Amino acid sequence: MPIDPFIQPCWYAIQTHSWYEKRVRDQLTTKAITTFLPLWQQRRRWTDRVKVMELPLFRSYLFGYFTFQHKFDVLTTVGVARLVSCNGAPVPIPEEQIEAVRLLVTHQLRYDPHPSLVEGMRVRVTHGLLAGVEGILVLKKSAARLIIQIELIQQAVAVDIDSTAVQSLGW
Secondary structure, X not given: OOOOOOOOOEEEEEEEOOOOHHHHHHHHHHOOOEEEOOEEEEEXXXXXXXXXEEEEOOOOEEEEEEOHHHHHHHHOOOOEEEEOEEOOEEOOEOHHHHHHHHHHHHOOOOOXXXXXXXXXXXXXXXXXXXXXXXXXXXXXXXXEEEEEEEHHHOEEEEEEOOHHHEEEEEO
């Protein structure tokens, strides 16, 4: 039996402006909307110190549990960019997926963000020396490699790359 989002609350992905995840979570909590913002710890090194920072596991996203009646409350929250939608309608996230991430976070297992990438996918490097470069992602001995093609001469070059430094451009 399908869920009626006007009656039954569901989990939705809320996209935020950059670095607004915690502020949006706090504002939605004051509006009595249940939120889930999974965080992870990253060590950042400066020249004079090392600091452990708590960062959102899914950058620019958090999850909200609400009915469509509260959609306006969510969308008018400062820092909210949009609800993740398909054909203009917010799409609920299966409860099992939220619970899997919640279980991971609450048991303090070792985890970190990982891009959802598939071998053969076109990608763009987001940061580092190759920022802005586009190519095809391949795997070689469990390492990610970026294939940069010169199509006119039908030649290519491959370079090892950190898979967290690329974003998908689709197929």
